[in-house]
Amino acid sequence: MNHINTLLTQLSARIPSHLLLTDEKSKEFYGRDWIKDFKPAPCVIALPETIEQVQHILQTCENLVFGVVPSGGRTGLSGGATATNGEVVVSLERMRAILEVNSTDRTIRCQAGVPLERIQLEAQTHNLYFPVDFSTRGSAQIGGNISTNAGGIRVIRYGNMREWVLGLKVVTAGGELLELNGSLFKNNSGYDLRSLFIGSEGTLGIIVEATLRLTTPPKGMTRVMCGLESTEAILPLLSFCRGKLRDLSAFEFIDQASFHEVITHRKLRDPFSARYNAYVLIECELNTKDAQEDILATFGEAYEKSLILDVVVSESQAQAQELMNIRDLISETLSTHYTIHKNDISVPVTTIPSFIKQLQDSITEAYSQFRVVIFGHVGDGNLHVNVLKPDSMSDDQFWKSCHEADHTIFKTVQQFKGSISAEHGVGLLKRDFIRYTRTELELEIMRGIKRAFDPKGIMNPGKVIPG
Ligand SMILES: Cc1cc2nc3c(=O)[nH]c(=O)nc-3n(C[C@H](O)[C@H](O)[C@H](O)COP(=O)(O)OP(=O)(O)OC[C@H]3O[C@@H](n4cnc5c(N)ncnc54)[C@H](O)[C@@H]3O)c2cc1C
DSSP states (O other): OHHHHHHHHHHHTTSOGGGEEOSHHHHHHHTOOSOOSSOOOOSEEEOOOSHHHHHHHHHHHHHHTOOEEEESSSOOSSSTTOOOSSOEEEEOTTOOOEEEEETTTTEEEEETTOBHHHHHHHHHHTTOBOOOBOTTTTTOBHHHHHHTTOOBTTHHHHOOGGGGEEEEEEEETTSOEEEESTTOSOOOSSOOHHHHHTTOTTSSEEEEEEEEEOBOOOSOEEEEEEEESOGGGHHHHHHHHHHHOTTEEEEEEEEHHHHHHHHHHTTOOOSOSSOOSEEEEEEEEOOSTTHHHHHHHHHHHHHHTTSOSEEEEOOSHHHHHHHHHHHHTHHHHHHHHSOEEEEEEEOOGGGHHHHHHHHHHHHHHHOTTOEEEEEEOGGGTEEEEEEEOOTTSOHHHHHHHHHHHHHHHHHHHHHTTOBSBSSSOOTTTTGGGGGGTSOHHHHHHHHHHHHHHOTTOOBSTTSSSOO
16 A cells, blocks of 8 residues: 555656546546456556656556556557556557647657557648548547557558557657657668567557548548358359459458347348348548449349359448448447457458358357357458357356357467457457467567566556466
8 A cells, every 4th residue: 555655646747637537436436448358457547748758657566666558548458448457558548639730741740649540641731542441540640650650440451550650659658758650651771660569569668649640531432231041152242342342441240149139229220121141341531533333233243143142332421331231330239239249359350251250160069159250351351259148048048158269269269379469469368369360579579679668567468468
């Protein structure tokens, strides 16, 4: 207790008391991300407003050897922003200024706590475009997006967050400020330290500022929902679309169960009058005069070639949004209506149908009571594999069985040369499974990198790298 009093006294020297929260409600609120598997138990929540305050917090925590959990919008799905062991949570929510937009360089500089959606909207007002997008855009923060190297629906056209980060300001565990790469597009002078922070899940330091690239906005956009015979039909359709549609920007898979759960629970309009075994939501940019007609002709041809069983092409922004809602709302709907165990894996794109089949067979064989629901960014090989708790099973039994089933899932991922985490990160939830797809040598190199930035191991302790 005295130790915590010392911490609070030293923090208070530079941080006003209203920015240091110790009440139980705040600890519960800021001590976890979207994952409810872990009990939050931080010792204090710090809400810095300046880079100097972040530096002071980290210097103090390093001196007193207190663990630090960087916290963004807490929409993470791997327990990365969870504080379970008396850590200091550093929330960036008060550092949410957009600092500069440079229309010539096509860059935007902002503090780490700015929500993703504000970057998208700010870019729009300058007739520019920030293409990284996913459904938590309103609350997930740029610092969190960079720290998880977030993906989303447009990775097949625009890549992950990594492609859009030009420069970073980060505070290391000792409180030093590093300015990495400024706003340079080219910089081949030695190791790219900026890259190490992208996807590091708060284990190396705290990102306080970022300079991001912007690009030309698409002239328009349409969305297409296709009903398919089976998951085997995904790949021929993807190849066909890639050959015909130059401006394909998303290719998302929705299995029958996810589709009908979201339609039913959200009372959405089913675009089809029949049920299909698999669905694909496609997004295309409309950059040429005849693009919409070309898209209609492409899907007419896909239907004639029996690549699809049914299709709806949006004819207005409102209809495009309706189709997107079906995909956007799946995760939230499943989490609201079921006790659910999530996995976010990737495999090489061409193996997707055989991977799904083998995974479903092996889980059904070992855990016949489980219902497995799959959807995801199939165009880049990323699937969200969800296990729903059967009503007849107790919570304890469910979580225990899921933990066992994870080994079955990850063995299959390993066999297909995939990754145990595609975009949600490793955090606390997947840490003990990382060896399925990363080698001991890789982990040892990661430990060395962590020691270089964080010799006392205070940054997000226990996350990502197993001991
Ligand atoms: C319904 C739903 C849908 C989602 N869809 C997608 C999707 O399509 N694609 C995708 O990639 N993700 C998706 N996610 C996951 C999540 O939204 C992303 O991982 C997002 O990037 C997390 O941002 P955040 O600000 O909420 O980070 P948090 O959850 O707060 O933190 C995530 C990690 O980053 C660290 N961190 C946060 N801020 C900083 C900082 N300033 N400096 C250093 N470390 C920091 C934390 O310690 C933690 O390890 C989804 C989540 C939900 C709930």
